[in-house]
Amino acid sequence: MRKFVFLLLLCSQVGFAQDMEYAREVLNELCSDALAGRGYVDEGDNAAAFYIEQEFKRNDLFAWDYNYYQTFSFPVNTFPENVELIVDGVKLEAGKEFLVEADAPKLTGKFELTHLDALPKIAPSGRMVDSTASYKGIVVIADSLIAKLPPSIRTSLLHGMKKAGAKGVIRVTDAKLTWTVSKQQAPLAQLTVKREAWNEKSTGVEVSIKPEFQKKHRTQNVLAFVEGSQHPDKFIVFTAHYDHLGKMGKDVIFRGANDNASGVAMLLNLAKHFATPEFQPSYSMAFIAFAGEEPGLEGSLYYVQNPIFPLSDIRFLINLDILGTGNDGITVVNGAVHETEFDALKAINDENGYLTEVKKRGKAAISDHYPFSEAGVPCFYIYTMGGIQAYHDVYDVPETLPLSEFADIFKLLTDFVARL
Ligand SMILES: [Zn+2]
Incomplete structure (x- = not known):
């Protein structure tokens, strides 16, 4: 009897261990x-x-x-090639210090920076309300200003920035980096950078994003x-x-x-x-x-x-x-x-x-x-x-x-x- 119980116990434990x-x-x-x-x-x-x-x-x-x-x-939208972001000669670590937004189109080269403290006013068509605004290189803005925008408004914003001369967007964030997958490409490439990895005084960056849209x-x-x-x-x-x-x-x-x-x-x-x-x-x-x-x-x-x-x-x-x-x-x-x-x-x-x-x-x-x-x-x-x-x-x-x-x-x- 005791032997039987012991065997039963052994069997159930083995079964359990096998599952895990x-x-x-x-x-x-x-x-x-x-x-x-x-x-x-x-x-x-x-x-x-x-x-x-x-x-x-x-x-x-x-x-x-x-x-x-x-x-x-x-x-x-896929990223078979390595993505790169070099800030003042310092190469940031992809995945841990920055992410390329999943809907990014191609963007390569050296860019100067335009720092924005607030979102520009955008008409639903993507037209900038302030028609005199003109951006050079990549626009840098706090991620908190963009992150919660509904997708259609964000697309309008990117269209507007592009029309005003922007080549891309850097979103500086205090939050954790969270990635996704996209079935399309946005008007502009966006990079999200952790605040501690970003240099606020930076004047120029080098970027390499070469997506392949399937x-x-x-x-x-x-x-x-x-x-x-x-x-x-x-x-x-x-x-x-x-x-x-x-x-x-x-x-x-x-x-x-x-x-x-x-x-x-x-x-x-x-x-x-x-x-x-x-x-x-x-x-x-x-x-x-x-x-x-x-x-x-x-x-x-x-x-x-x-x-x-x-x-x-x-x-x-x-x-x-x-x-x-x-x-x-x-x-x-x-x-x-x-x-x-x-x-x-x-x-x-x-x-x-x-x-x-x-x-x-x-x-x-x-x-x-x-x-x-x-x-x-x-x-x-x-x-x-x-x-x-x-x-x-x-x-x-x-x-x-x-x-x-x-x-x-x-x-x-x-x-x-x-x-x-
Ligand atoms: Zn899931």
């Missing part, structure tokens, strides 16, 4: 140099898709029509399924975007450990679990790794317009994006929309004491659940709260991602779908 080990393995692989930040330089997103496909195959998941890929394309970047969602034992025609769907921001030049990699290698690690963990015969689910289960989330939910929008099986066959969908911490619990977007399911999720958590908090939130167009939600598919989007603050920057790396509540979230999710 696999999570770390996936996380490290997705954040590796070879996958180039899962973006648009060095085919990073395509390398990531190939890796996920191999994992689906290795874990014995099926594909629809033997094809794990759903291919589509969108425009994207009109049709080809990429793909990666999908697989496990057949259910009781309801093979109805699906529970897990989704997580695998793309991140990629690279800004040859050396600066945005690895996106929390956003969203962590969600893909959970997706693959769940896929591996449910593809094991002893854990065959009663509903069929689909696993979708989306491309193109960062430039604007491209993968999920494409999928909802081109579903592989009818959207009405989805019993419930759970989107996983940013699962790397959890010290302060999780937030459930749409928890306030699907109260019955939310109450069940919360009850499971309370019974088992998995997480310190399971918090509900209303609708929010902030991740890949949203196109499904708008199409009438019942869904949640779950993200973790607390812990490290790295986000869309070079510090979001696997080495510092705690995965503190990863095992508990895994248990919460498997318990939850068993009750659906």
